[in-house]
Amino acid sequence: MEKMPKWADVVLIPVISLLLAAIISAIVILLIGESPMEALDLMVTGALGSTYGWGYTLYYATNFLFTGLAVAVAAHAGLFNIGGEGQAMIGGLGLAIVCLYIPFPHWSIALLVAAVGAGLFGAAWAAIPAYLQAKRGSHIVITTIMFNFIAAAVLNYMLVSVLKPKGAMDPATAKFPETAQLPSLHEILAPLGIEFSKSAPANVTLFVGLAACVVIWGLIWHTPLGHEIRALGKSERGAVYAGISPVRTVMITMLISGALCGLMATNNVMGEAERLVLNATEGAGFIGIAVALMGRNHPFGVFLAAILFGFLYQGGAELALWTNIPSELIVVIQALVILFTGALDNMVRIPIEKIFLAFRKENA
Amino acid sequence: MDFLTLIQVLDSTVRMATPLLLACLAGLFSERAGIFDIGLEGKMLMAAFFSAAVAAVTGNVWLGLLAGIGSSMLLSGLHGLASITFRGNQLISGVALNFLASGLTVLIAESWFQQGGRTPSLFTKGRFNGIELPFAIGPSEAEAADRPLSELIKEANVIQQLYSELISGHSILVYVAVLAVPLTWWILFRTRFGLRLRAVGENPAAVDTAGVSVRGLRFAAIGIAGVLCGIAGAYLATGLQAGFVKEMTSGRGYIALAALIFAKWRPWHALGACLLFGLLQAVALRFQSIQLGGVSIPVQVMDALPYILTVVILAGFVGKAIPPRAGGQPYVKER
Numbered sequence: 001m002e003k004m005p006k007w008a009d010v011v012l013i014p015v016i017s018l019l020l021a022a023i024i025s026a027i028v029i030l031l032i033g034e035s036p037m038e039a040l041d042l043m044v045t046g047a048l049g050s051t052y053g054w055g056y057t058l059y060y061a062t063n064f065l066f067t068g069l070a071v072a073v074a075a076h077a078g079l080f081n082i083g084g085e086g087q088a089m090i091g092g093l094g095l096a097i098v099c100l101y102i103p104f105p106h107w108s109i110a111l112l113v114a115a116v117g118a119g120l121f122g123a124a125w126a127a128i129p130a131y132l133q134a135k136r137g138s139h140i141v142i143t144t145i146m147f148n149f150i151a152a153a154v155l156n157y158m159l160v161s162v163l164k165p166k167g168a169m170d171p172a173t174a175k176f177p178e179t180a181q182l183p184s185l186h187e188i189l190a191p192l193g194i195e196f197s198k199s200a201p202a203n204v205t206l207f208v209g210l211a212a213c214v215v216i217w218g219l220i221w222h223t224p225l226g227h228e229i230r231a232l233g234k235s236e237r238g239a240v241y242a243g244i245s246p247v248r249t250v251m252i253t254m255l256i257s258g259a260l261c262g263l264m265a266t267n268n269v270m271g272e273a274e275r276l277v278l279n280a281t282e283g284a285g286f287i288g289i290a291v292a293l294m295g296r297n298h299p300f301g302v303f304l305a306a307i308l309f310g311f312l313y314q315g316g317a318e319l320a321l322w323t324n325i326p327s328e329l330i331v332v333i334q335a336l337v338i339l340f341t342g343a344l345d346n347m348v349r350i351p352i353e354k355i356f357l358a359f360r361k362e363n364a
Numbered sequence: 365m366d367f368l369t370l371i372q373v374l375d376s377t378v379r380m381a382t383p384l385l386l387a388c389l390a391g392l393f394s395e396r397a398g399i400f401d402i403g404l405e406g407k408m409l410m411a412a413f414f415s416a417a418v419a420a421v422t423g424n425v426w427l428g429l430l431a432g433i434g435s436s437m438l439l440s441g442l443h444g445l446a447s448i449t450f451r452g453n454q455l456i457s458g459v460a461l462n463f464l465a466s467g468l469t470v471l472i473a474e475s476w477f478q479q480g481g482r483t484p485s486l487f488t489k490g491r492f493n494g495i496e497l498p499f500a501i502g503p504s505e506a507e508a509a510d511r512p513l514s515e516l517i518k519e520a521n522v523i524q525q526l527y528s529e530l531i532s533g534h535s536i537l538v539y540v541a542v543l544a545v546p547l548t549w550w551i552l553f554r555t556r557f558g559l560r561l562r563a564v565g566e567n568p569a570a571v572d573t574a575g576v577s578v579r580g581l582r583f584a585a586i587g588i589a590g591v592l593c594g595i596a597g598a599y600l601a602t603g604l605q606a607g608f609v610k611e612m613t614s615g616r617g618y619i620a621l622a623a624l625i626f627a628k629w630r631p632w633h634a635l636g637a638c639l640l641f642g643l644l645q646a647v648a649l650r651f652q653s654i655q656l657g658g659v660s661i662p663v664q665v666m667d668a669l670p671y672i673l674t675v676v677i678l679a680g681f682v683g684k685a686i687p688p689r690a691g692g693q694p695y696v697k698e699r
Contacts (some may be wrong), residue, residue, distance in 0.1 A: 028468075032475035080455055128675075138678040139687070141455050142625065145402070145618055146671035146678075153668035161662060289459060326474045326481065331467030335460045343446035343457035350450075 004356040010301075014294055014341060016348050021336035028332060034325050046318025047311045055185060055200020056317070060284075061310030062202070062267045065209035067288025068306050069216050070260035072297040076220055077253040078233035083129060083144025084261040085285025086151030087122040091262025092269045093158060094121025096173050096276035099180040100163070110180040115208070115266050122262015123255040125151060130254030134247040140254075148285070159278055172277040182271045203271035209306075212260065213299040219256075220299075229253050261285060290334050293342045309334070368518060371529045373646050378534065379604060380649075381642025382541045383408065383613075386596035387620035388627070388634045389548050390589035396552065396629060397585030398565035398690040402458035403443055404593055405617025406465030411436040411597025413469040416483040416608035417476060419490040425602050428490070432601075433594030439465065440590030448582050451694030462617070470610050481610040483601075492535035492603040500524075500532030535603040537595060542635075544592070549631040561585055565688035568695040578695045596620075622674035628685050641670045 026036035047053045067084045074081035081087075098117035104110035129143035159171040168174075185202040189195075220226040232239040232249045239246060264284060269276050287309055294308070295301025316330035340348065387404045394401040411432035419428030439461050446457040470481040477483055496502035501520055506513035517528055552558040564571045564581045572578050600616075601608045619641050626640075627633035647654065648666035655661075677685050 028471065032471060082455070082459065132675070132679050136679050138675075138680070141402070142621070143675055143678055146622060146675050149615060149618065149671045150668045150675075153664040156667075157662055157664040160664075286459070286463070289456070293456070324474065324478075326470055328467045328470040328474075328481070331463050332471060333467075335463035335467055338456060338463065339442075339446065339460035343452035343454075343460055344450055346450040346452055347446075 003353045008352060008356065010296055010298075013345070013348055013352060014296065014301075016352070017340035017345070018294070018337065020340050020348070021333060024336050025329070025333045029325065029329070032325065034323055039319055039323065039325060042319055042322055043311070043315025046322075047314035050197065051195065052197035052200050053314055053318075055197045055202040056314040057307070057310040058185070058202040058206055059200065059267070059272065059310070060313040061306045062206045062209045062271075063264050063284040064287050064291045064306035064309045065213065065303065066260050066264035066267070067284050068291030068295060068302040069212055069288075069299060070257040071288045071292035072295065072299070072302055073216060073220070073229070073260065074253055074257040075292060075297045076226075076233045077229045077249060078236070079133070079250065079253060079257075080141050081126070081144055081254065081257045081261075082141055082289065083126065083147050083258075083285070084288045085281055085283065086144070086148035087125045087258045087261035088264045088268075088281045088285045089151045089155045090125040091118040091122035092265040092276050092280050093155060094118050094262065095265040095269050096163065096176075099176040099270060100173060103177065104179045107179060107182055111182060111204070111208075111266060111270070114180065114270055115263055118262040118265040118269075119259035120262070122265075123259040126254045126258025126261070127251070130251050130258075133254075134250040156278065159276065163276070170277075173275045175275045176270065180270065181274050182266075184271075201272040203267065205267040205271045208263070208266060210303070212263065213303050216260075217299040225252065261288070287334060290338045290341075294337060367522065368525060368529075371525055373643075373650060375530050375533075376646035376649065377639060377643040378530070378538060379642075380645040381638045382534075382538045383596040383600050383604070383616055384620045384623055384641055385541045385635060385638040386537075386544065386592050386599065387617055388623045388638050389544055389631065390592035390596070391621055391624045392548065392552075392627075392629060392631060392634060393561070393585045393592070394589040395624065395691055396565045396688055397561050397582050398568060398688055398693070398695070399443075399447055399582055399586055400454040400458065400692045401443070401586070401589060402455060402621060403439065403461035403465075403617075404589075404620050405613050405615065406458075406462035407436040407439045407590060407593035408597040408600065408617050409462075409469055409611070409613045410439055410465040411594040412601035412612055413473060413483070413597075413608045415594075415598035416486060416601035417473070419486055419602055420477075420484045420607065423489050425486070425490050425492055428602055429492075429595070429598045432598035433591050436594035436597060437587060437590035440586045440593075444583050444586050447694065448579055448586075451696065454692055454694075466611060469608070473608065473610075483608040486602060486606045490602065491606055492537055492599070494533040494535055495539070497527075497532035499527070501528040502533055535599070537599040537603050540595065541599070545631050545635045552631065557584075562688075565690055568690050572695070572697060578697070582695075593617075619670050622670050625674050625685050625687075626670075626677055628677075629688065644669050 029036045029039050047057045070084050071081055095114045095118035098114045125147060129140050129147055132138040132143050133140040163173045164171055165174045182203045186196045186198045188204060228244045228249050231242060231244055232246055236246055269280055273280060291302055291305040291309055294305035312330050312333055316327045319325045319329065320327035387408055391401050391404055414435040415428040415432030418431035419425045443457050443461055446452040447454040473481045473483060501516050503513055506516055509516060517525055552562060560571060560576055560581055564578055568578045600612055623634060623637035623641055626637040644666050648663050
């Protein structure tokens with residue numbers, strides 16, 4: 001018999017964890033001498049009170065959709081992909097090369113080919129740690145951490161010494177050609193008669209991210225491959241007994257995970273900056289960990305968590321603008337969310353399980 | 365490259381290796397007891413901030429060191445609560461600690477000092493200054509002769525150069541770090557506590573059967589790790605540099621983790637690995653690119669080399685790195 005109903009596991013525990021994180025964040029804000037209620041008010045108006053705010057919230061959320069899904073897919077196979085940051089950086093590199101060197105007639109074709117480039121590069125960056133985990137038993141957490149740093153060095157070298165246009169000062173590529181620039185939500189919604197902020201960076205890749213959610217949902221729960229991934233994550237010995245090859249499954253899972261991180265570049269590099277800069281990922285690869293944990297590794301949960309973190313990032317930027325609270329507050333909140341929904345999960349779970357068990361005994 | 369330049373690079377190597385070594389030994393204690401610790405970075409960062417902040421306010425660097433150690437141990441305690449008491453995922457807990465430190469340090473620094481996430485610069489008493497060993501040429505000789513120190517050292521003989529530039533003149537924490545290596549070896553391999561600590565990382569059930577507390581040992585191990593990370597962070601902010609700046613650990617915790625794997629969880633090898641990675645950092649600091657047999661090696665290769673070497677070691681192509689067997693698994697006592 002299960003200790004508690006499914007809704008408690010899927011909804012109640014994340015909500016309680018989130019509340020705990022919120023309470024501690026409020027205490028932190030109080031301690032640095034600001035008002036938590038005013039801060040929350042500012043964040044809500046700043047992130048959700050205008051189409052400009054929504055434009056940024058959705059832009060950030062799109063990044064987190066990709067990285068959150070990436071962490072979630074790997075987690076289903078029992079793998080902790082902490083290398084999303086590096087995979088997204090290298091994905092950006094692949095995308096930049098495609099956009100700079102191939103002339104495209106229209107943005108839609110550009111997006112398609114660039115997505116393939118970004119996905120391939122991201123997957124390639126995940127392939128080596130995946131191979132080492134599958135074949136040599138090297139711990140994937142450590143190797144993906146190392147690959148984050150190697151990716152940063154590679155990107156640094158490529159931007160400073162290879163891709164930087166002659167005479168330019170800052171380490172960045174040239175601006176992508178006009179046909180490789182994506183339409184923003186403003187341009188998409190205007191024909192429908194909906195006013196949307198012109199200057200917000202949310203763009204067509206939001207729909208790519210949403211489509212990715214649906215595809216990953218189908219993949220994990222409605223394909224033989226998804227079944228193999230989940231079986232491996234539950235028990236490697238059981239999976240082997242069922243005739244599943246762990247090496248093959250680990251490789252495929254990590255390639256998908258890396259490709260998803262790489263795809264993030266279609267949003268932040270192609271959709272927003274329209275050139276590749278040094279710190280394009282801005283830690284989104286790591287936020288994917290918090291997003292996947294909060295979303296319980298389910299694409300719909302990841303979607304909700306991505307919106308939440310998009311709200312936090314845009315709201316945090318507004319806070320930094322109007323109050324003395326630096327935007328690093330968001331990093332603290334992010335840490336608390338990871339701590340409570342991930343590492344301290346049992347602290348919330350065990351008491352709740354006890355409460356449900358006590359109720360069940362009374363009813364029996 | 366002349367002899368003096370070589371010595372200067374080695375001198376810088378020692379300075380760069382010190383925080384790596386302290387953090388690496390911290391990881392050694394923790395991982396030998398079966399607790400993965402990817403929160404080394406966060407603990408160092410937290411300690412760097414609190415040591416610099418307290419040293420700046422009180423003007424006493426020793427109080428700063430204590431504050432640094434205290435804050436680092438607090439994070440260790442949180443890691444223990446999550447990964448030992450509540451048997452959570454140790455890797456996720458470590459990730460959370462790193463973010464917590466990276467956010468909180470800037471938040472508190474802004475609130476206390478309003479200097480864009482840094483502490484005020486530290487002066488004489490607020491810093492760990494270099495110690496002049498006997499017979500070494502140091503600042504006092506330079507003052508007596510009324511000439512710059514570098515000139516005096518340039519004129520000295522080879523042994524005096526080696527002694528004055530490389531061995532003498534470091535802050536006390538550098539010597540502490542070096543002494544921590546034999547001490548760690550002795551504790552781990554020559555004491556009963558060390559034997560139990562290693563056993564708890566290999567086979568906690570056996571230790572439990574012998575009537576020794578697995579939790580107690582693991583908490584002790586991460587406590588020691590907290591102290592060592594605290595010293596490492598304090599050295600960064602009050603020895604190597606004069607004050608805290610945002611994200612000043614800049615990945616050193618991860619390099620220390622790499623060094624730990626490179627050393628295959630052994631103290632003396634940790635010293636070697638940290639000196640090697642320190643040398644890479646020192647070289648990258650001093651030279652923009654290195655000419656090696658007509659090929660110019662970009663500085664980014666130096667940055668990435670510790671990580672590449674670690675992956676190669678992990679892959680088992682050059683000797684196999686086998687971590688403690690019970691690493692990363694929470695211990696569930698039978699009920």
